[in-house]
Amino acid sequence: MNRQQLIEQIKQKRSFLCVGLDPDLGKMPAGLGGDLLAFNKAIIDATAQHAIAFKPNLAFYEVQGVQGYKAFEDTVAYIRANYPDVMIIADAKRGDIGNTSKMYAKSFFETLNVDALTVAPYMGEDSVTPFLGYPDKWVVLLALTSNKGSQDFQHIAAADGGDELFETVIKKSQQWGDASNMMYVTGATQAPLFTRIRQLAPSHFLLVPGVGAQGGSLEQVAKYGFNSDCGLIVNSSRGIIHASSGDDFAQVAGQKAADLHAQMQKLLADYGIFS
Amino acid sequence: MNRQQLIEQIKQKRSFLCVGLDPDLGKMPAGLGGDLLAFNKAIIDATAQHAIAFKPNLAFYEVQGVQGYKAFEDTVAYIRANYPDVMIIADAKRGDIGNTSKMYAKSFFETLNVDALTVAPYMGEDSVTPFLGYPDKWVVLLALTSNKGSQDFQHIAAADGGDELFETVIKKSQQWGDASNMMYVTGATQAPLFTRIRQLAPSHFLLVPGVGAQGGSLEQVAKYGFNSDCGLIVNSSRGIIHASSGDDFAQVAGQKAADLHAQMQKLLADYGIFS
Numbered sequence: 075m076n077r078q079q080l081i082e083q084i085k086q087k088r089s090f091l092c093v094g095l096d097p098d099l100g101k102m103p104a105g106l107g108g109d110l111l112a113f114n115k116a117i118i119d120a121t122a123q124h125a126i127a128f129k130p131n132l133a134f135y136e137v138q139g140v141q142g143y144k145a146f147e148d149t150v151a152y153i154r155a156n157y158p159d160v161m162i163i164a165d166a167k168r169g170d171i172g173n174t175s176k177m178y179a180k181s182f183f184e185t186l187n188v189d190a191l192t193v194a195p196y197m198g199e200d201s202v203t204p205f206l207g208y209p210d211k212w213v214v215l216l217a218l219t220s221n222k223g224s225q226d227f228q229h230i231a232a233a234d235g236g237d238e239l240f241e242t243v244i245k246k247s248q249q250w251g252d253a254s255n256m257m258y259v260t261g262a263t264q265a266p267l268f269t270r271i272r273q274l275a276p277s278h279f280l281l282v283p284g285v286g287a288q289g290g291s292l293e294q295v296a297k298y299g300f301n302s303d304c305g306l307i308v309n310s311s312r313g314i315i316h317a318s319s320g321d322d323f324a325q326v327a328g329q330k331a332a333d334l335h336a337q338m339q340k341l342l343a344d345y346g347i348f349s
Numbered sequence: 350m351n352r353q354q355l356i357e358q359i360k361q362k363r364s365f366l367c368v369g370l371d372p373d374l375g376k377m378p379a380g381l382g383g384d385l386l387a388f389n390k391a392i393i394d395a396t397a398q399h400a401i402a403f404k405p406n407l408a409f410y411e412v413q414g415v416q417g418y419k420a421f422e423d424t425v426a427y428i429r430a431n432y433p434d435v436m437i438i439a440d441a442k443r444g445d446i447g448n449t450s451k452m453y454a455k456s457f458f459e460t461l462n463v464d465a466l467t468v469a470p471y472m473g474e475d476s477v478t479p480f481l482g483y484p485d486k487w488v489v490l491l492a493l494t495s496n497k498g499s500q501d502f503q504h505i506a507a508a509d510g511g512d513e514l515f516e517t518v519i520k521k522s523q524q525w526g527d528a529s530n531m532m533y534v535t536g537a538t539q540a541p542l543f544t545r546i547r548q549l550a551p552s553h554f555l556l557v558p559g560v561g562a563q564g565g566s567l568e569q570v571a572k573y574g575f576n577s578d579c580g581l582i583v584n585s586s587r588g589i590i591h592a593s594s595g596d597d598f599a600q601v602a603g604q605k606a607a608d609l610h611a612q613m614q615k616l617l618a619d620y621g622i623f624s
Contacts, residue, residue, distance in 0.1 A: 096449070098452075131445070131449055133443075133445060133449045133450075133452035133453045133456065134449075134452055136452075136453065136456040136460075137452045137453075137455045137456040137460060138460070139418075139422060139456075139460045139461070140415060140418050140419045140422055143414075143415050143418040144415045147414060147415055165445075167443070167444060167445055167469070168408075168442070169442060169469065170406075170408060170440075170442055171494070171495065171496040171498075171558075171563075172496060172497075172498075174371070174406055174408045174409075175408075177373075177406075177408035177409055177411075177412045178408045178411065178412075180412045181408065181411040181412040181414075185411075185412060185413070185414045186414070194442070194444065194469045194471050194472075195471060195501075195502065196469050196470060196471045196491055196494075196502060196503070197469075197491070197494050197496060197498050197499065198496070198497070198498020198499055198500065198501030198502055198503070199497070199498040199501055200496050200497050200498040201496065201498050202498075216471055216472070219446070219471075219472050220446065221446040221447060221472060221473070221475050221476065222447075222473070222474070222475050223446075223447075223472050223473025223474040223475040223476050223477075224472065224473055225473065226470075226473030226474055226521055227470065227471060227473055227514065227517065227518065227521075228471070228473070230505075230507050230509075230514065230517065231507065231508040231509065232505050232506065232507065232508060233506040233507060233508045233511060234505075234506065236508060239502065239505065239514070242502065242505060243502065246501055246502075283446075288446075
């Protein structure tokens with residue numbers, strides 16, 4: 075999916091919602107017997123009209139071993155077959171030396187054929203660039219994450235120039251890719267810092283986790299993060315898919331996604347985006 | 350595997366060799382028909398007497414999808430069944446928000462039951478600590494990697510105190526774990542910096558990639574990295590497993606591992622370790 079197609083989808087649906095497919099066995103209705111794929115299909119069908127992206131998180135599949143990995147592959151195939159316009163972001167936070175990142179790129183962009191992959195920046199340029207050679211595929215680079223541990227390293231100011239680490243990541247990575255093949259992960263819990271992020275990366279899409287269970291505010295994210303193309307993909311996982319652990323899980327998930335969709339429609343209107 | 354068992358194994362074999370199981374389809378003998386497990390079994394059998402650890406790199410399995418993931422699981426099971434004393438390090442460079450890292454910890458330390466996992470530090474404390482709650486399991490935290498991109502962020506000096514990022518990672522992470530459950534990845538290509546690393550982490554084991562194909566020197570690594578318990582696990586992947594792409598691949602791999610083993614025996618003797 076290229077940038078134009080992504081923007082077009084946001085414009086048509088008037089949504090910038092990403093539904094995180096992180097199915098936790100302990101929170102799934104007992105009746106499903108731990109069937110990740112059946113759970114995901116129900117969630118996908120209930121939320122696809124509100125979502126412009128789905129983001130399965132590999133950890134929640136690998137925990138079931140081969141069977142889980144198969145459920146992940148089948149989930150990707152199900153979205154592709156039934157909702158071909160919706161972006162698929164594999165949340166795997168990969169990143170390794172060049173020859174290994176090249177293998178990961180092959181895994182995700184050829185074998186699985188997802189649209190985007192989250193990548194960790196610690197190992198630098200040659201750990202990221204192998205993912206950038208694929209047309210219409212995206213690197214979603216960790217910049218400022220939503221968790222408490224983001225305080226440990228991401229805010230360290232450099233002796234030379236004073237940039238905090240997340241700022242250096244955003245600056246430096248723009249030598250490797252651009253707004254057509256790279257996005258940044260920026261946590262909703264850090265929304266006031268989006269002003270600074272927008273100075274550094276005015277055109278890039280930001281993938282924003284942390285709304286919902288982690289406490290981030292959608293209004294704040296929009297206020298500080300919108301650009302004229304929307305420029306935001308806001309993720310909610312637990313707040314949607316595990317809002318109910320009863321047999322009505324899909325219906326409740328659909329309602330939670332619809333609520334966020336309505337808020338997003340209003341925010342896009344309030345800020346005059348695509349008007 | 351606990352620290353005492355690891356040291357005992359190094360002492361008995363007089364080796365600190367880790368064989369990286371990164372099977373590249375393009376470099377495997379055609380006769381194997383791309384069978385990762387058959388390739389690995391032959392490599393494992395040929396090198397186990399020289400190695401104290403095996404390190405499969407997930408990228409090289411995921412690239413084959415479910416079938417590859419199964420080969421990874423089966424490889425782990427094969428090592429466990431046939432060489433129970435040899436450490437298994439899953440090279441996956443995971444790291445995510447707390448609830449996700451908890452799932453990865455379950456995947457690798459319960460479902461797969463490997464001994465150690467490489468983890469990326471960018472997301473800080475709550476991305477690492479979920480892996481530290483397992484007795485006799487290890488986090489191998491990226492500190493100073495062997496690749497060119499290590500220059501991009503790992504050497505940034507902090508305005509407050511002047512520590513480079515890799516130094517801050519080593520210092521801060523010692524508030525989360527200790528030398529009994531944490532090691533650091535420190536690339537062989539940066540051996541002179543091991544002096545500094547040993548000031549910060551005198552007792553920790555260092556997992557050292559980059560000898561061989563990447564150009565690091567075993568002598569330099571020993572000179573700057575040894576401590577009185579050896580304290581080093583030196584990995585070679587391509588230099589062993591793909592030394593021949595002919596039908597003699599396992600035999601040649603065994604020879605390459607034996608060569609490194611002999612060098613390691615000599616270095617342990619030269620430095621009077623375990624004497």
